[in-house]
Amino acid sequence: MDAEIELKLFIQPQHHDLLKKILNEYPNSTPQGQKKLTNGYFDTDDLQLRRWDMGLRVRGFDNQLEQTIKTAGRVVGGIHSRPEYNVNIDQKTPILSRFPKEIWPIGNDLDKVSTSLTCIFETNFERQTWHIYLNDSLVEVALDVGEIIANDKVDPICELEFELLAGDTSALVTLAIEVAKSVPFRLGKASKAQRGYQLAGKSKPFTIEHIDYVSLPKNNNMQQVLSTLLETGLERWQLIENILTLPTSDVHQQSALWGELRHCVRLLRLTLNQFGLLDQRTSPLFDHLEQALAFVSPLQSCCLLLQDDAKPLANINNKTLVCQQLENHISLMSVSTQLASIWQQPEYGQLQLALVDLLLTAESGKNQGRHYPELGLFANQLQQASWKRIGKSMPITAEMNSIDYQHVADALDESILVGFAYGEMYPAKKREAFRAPWQDLALGISTLSAYKILRHLSAQHQLNIEAWLDNKETSLLFAMEHSRKSALKVPIYW
Known part of the structure; x- marks a missing residue:
């Protein structure tokens, strides 16, 4: 043998x-x-x-x-x-x-x-x-x-x-x-x-099943926790790659896959940062890939408006023309060729290999010189730090507008990912009650981004939908503000 x-x-x-x-x-x-x-x-x-x-x-x-x-x-x-x-x-x-x-x-x-x-x-x-x-x-x-x-x-x-x-x-x-x-x-x-x-x-065929929380080891071995998080991120990243290589004309599926791929990349970066392993080698590689994935948010926003036969645009004038302009906007993103284009950038493979190197190091126990708290305390500290950043960036006394929400989008995404990485450790009922309104807010931010794109397209192509946009944005911001202030009062689950 x-x-x-x-x-x-x-x-x-x-x-x-x-x-x-x-x-x-x-x-x-x-x-x-x-x-x-x-x-x-x-x-x-x-x-x-x-x-x-x-x-x-x-x-x-x-x-x-x-x-x-x-x-x-x-x-x-x-x-x-x-x-x-x-x-x-x-x-x-x-x-x-x-x-x-x-x-x-x-x-x-x-x-x-x-x-x-x-x-x-x-x-x-x-x-x-x-x-x-x-x-x-x-x-x-x-x-x-x-x-x-x-x-x-x-x-x-x-x-x-x-x-x-x-x-x-x-x-x-x-x-x-x-x-x-x-x-x-x-x-x-x-x-x-x-x-x-x-x-x-x-x-x-390769498929993306329902995303579950990361299943962390129960033995409090922090090297194994690090290995599990890195392996989960890398495995899922490669699975999504495989699906993206398959021919499809379903832009909504592609949008969802690209969103998941970016989540994997961000989870990996977050993990390295939490374990003190994000350094001068890996940080610029993550920056490069994040820039290459800049099209993902606009793609997701456009697809939000076009989902369910453009149901979110049901009451708009010139719906057919508006949909056509959104589809043209998506077409300019060249979604079907994005993967091949990104692969041609050496930084993409370099980052994957750097992560494999870190994974092998963690599995071999060569990071034993680093000292981390036990898993429960470590997870609590990360959740609390993330929660403090959210509270500071969107205090309950503040009134937030569309631009304000755009500015906190990445911080909110990171906070949601922290919960995804360690959420399995906590009671499901309390965890989901806490996370649900924040996930709704993230969806609301994506919708606000979609309205911003529509404003640009309306000005460019004389769509005359500004009044409709004003009403939709005002209604959405009202709902988001109510949801945000309620969410800030929900008891933490850690």
């Missing part, structure tokens, strides 16, 4: 030549040549192996055939770790009896599984490799370019894998960070096998 530990990154084809030049010239790098790999992935029609969390393939290379089975493993950030078993064979279909008996679940019917195997999909690609020594570690870097084929469907492969051959796992991230200074990447959570099952229609 081999324990495969690798970091997977996705790369765009236009960067291949630069990447090869960097790897060829990297200190202590030895090019290992290029080979063509053909791979058939096998399972039963009812996906018995997948239900056992196993992946089975037969790989052809250099006139040889090798069958490999990977058993249950783990993906942390972009680090894939799975036990695997490799056996040379002389046929293109796998022979399960050649693998060790102890890897199979108790009570399995291996003969039945063997006779039911079929090739579900193929992955065929050119692999160019380098061996690079980094301190006391040896890393194999592989550039894979090719395609996944399933039922006449094709999905391109264009990825870089850093596999640990000897030494410390941290060498994978250290080397990737160096390369990412020159070549744009993003973390690759989905393996070729996962993508193949998806392409073959043998797995459910």
